[in-house]
Amino acid sequence: MKAFLILEDGTVFTGKHIGANKDVVSEIVFNTSMAGYTEVFTDPSYAGQAVCMTYPLIGNYGVCLDDMESEKPWVDAIIVRELSRIPSNFRCDMSIQEFLERYEIPGIEGIDTRKLVRLLREKGTMNGYITTNENLKYEDVKEKLHAYVTGDVVRKVSCTEKKFLKGVSDLSENGPLSGSAVFNKEDYAAALSGDKSKREKRPAIVKELNGKGLKIALYDFGAKKNIADSLAARGCDVTIYPCGTSAEEVLKDDPDGIMLSNGPGDPKDCGDIIKEIKKLYDSDKPIFAICLGHQLMALATGADTFKLKYGHRGGNHPVKDLSTGRVYISSQNHGYVVDVDKLDRKVAEPAFVNANDGTNEGLSYVGKNIFTVQFHPEACPGPQDSSYLFDKFIDMIKKGGKN
Template sequence: MKAFLILEDGSVFQGESIGAKKEAVSEIVFNTSMTGYLEVLTDPSYAGQAVVMTYPLIGNYGVCLEDIESEKAWPDAFIVRELSELDSNFRTEMSIQDFLLKYDIPGISGIDTRALTKLLRDKGTMNGILTYDENYDINEIIPKLKAYSPSKVVEKVTCKEKYTLKGNGYKVALMDFGAKKNIAKSLNDRDCEVTVYPAFTKAKEILASKPDGIMLSNGPGDPKECTTIIEEIKQLYDSDIPIFAICLGHQLMALSQGADTHKLKYGHRGGNHPVKDLETGKVYISSQNHGYVVDVEKMDSEKAVPAFVNVNDNTNEGIKYIGKNIYTVQFHPEASPGPHDSGYLFDKFIKMMGGNK
């Protein structure tokens, strides 16, 4: 079946339908990872977005459900150059096409994803529609695309009830703003007992459980929308409990302390972004998935200092809070980039809670 991807600037890409047969309006973003399409599809941070994979062949190693980052797929649509019809991998349990069908994700293949990516880099992230209607009226579609804005995405992706992963070490409270499974696993592998809380849990409840540390997770959307969560984070900041935050959690902590955030032209999404640790001078390869960054120049320098910087565009990638046991990063140390370049940050969090237990 023919499929059409239409962007708000009037650009049209014609290809073939993959996955579920349904129309989708979404923000179009691109990911530069060469592998990890399953992790991309199951990352809650992609809620409210349609993902373009820049690597030309997707699906060749199939789907291994052990590798998923959450219980379902989140993107509004999946956009690829070529979807492999054969999956060759001793661990595979289904094809990527069957996976898209199972989770009702529509998509398009056979388009020039390189041209699409260059367009998004040149003009910035745009909204788009995936449609099968050959008689579409572009003059009718464009105003709808320009008016589209995803909202309340954290509410969609967070867990509904708290749950605990048992461990014999430190007790960690993990705030789920759209947490990838590997965050809890990275803590659990270090023997921490991890209790995962819904995003809108009151700070009073978390502090009453007397955790040894608090983890603020990744998640989707504009951080400034999370006004009630930011108010609760202010109370967590005022406690003496060590806090480690990733991605959206990093942005929310900064906003809670008077900093500002802004939207990047086309975001950072992929497994190959270099970041520099400003304390050691070392550069690490990081996995990233975000469209917003913290404006550290608008932050009180007596309260916080930059900890990491992006080597490509000099945007902030981490913050250390002065006089506090609080450390936050924009990238994903749990995602095994490098493959283990930045896993040491979880060990640093363990030390913040008192060292090996």
């Protein structure tokens, strides 16, 4: 069955229908990751968006449900050059086609994705309409295309009640992998055997249980699963709070540290949340923020944000640590950044910068136990170069000093 992608500038792409058979209007973005599409599709930060994967073949290893970053996919639709319908991998639970049908997500394949991406890079991110209706014209959907906004997607993706994740408590039976790293050998062997009944969702690879006994409050603005997992794997007990939770309620629980998660949409749409984050800033609790959380903390302390022309989405983005000069390859998914030109240097200093375009990738707050990053140290998908930031957060809590 034919399918069509109509962009708000009037450009029309013709391809083949995949997934659920329904029309959708959404913001069209692209991701440059070569693998990790399951994690991309289930990342809540993509709520309200349709994702074009730039790598030409998607789906060759199928979908492993254990790799999902949330309980369901949040993308509105997917756009690919070629979809593999015969996956080959011992961890595969289903094909992408089956996955899309299960969760009623439409898509289109067979279009020139390179042309689409070049168009988005030239003109900027645009809204698009995906349909199987051959009689539908640009004029028929022009009003919908120009009127579409992602809206208040943070409340849509956040959990509705408080949840708790117990930290790993004992790694005495797990031998070292390299250096101070540890690895659950038994679960790794079960994974290699292909026995899904024994397979651990993600065999833990951590440096040490340096967070054992610490209580972390995680604000869920659309948190990827691996943020909580990364803390729990270091021994931290994690309490996950809905995005609308008051600062007073979180502080009443007396956490040792607070984590502000990633999430979708324009940070300036989160006015009520920003007010609560300002209270957390004033509390002097240690805080680590990722992606949307990074932007919200900046807005809460008087800084500003702006929308990028086409955003940073993929697993190959270089970021430079301004304190050491070292460059890390990072996983990213964002369309907005903090405007450092409007940053009060008495409040915060730039800590990381994007090595490609020079935009801000992190802040260190003056006189506070607070640091924030725009990229994803929890990866999934992507490199784990910057996973050490979770250990930095834990060390900061233990030392109790100022940055």
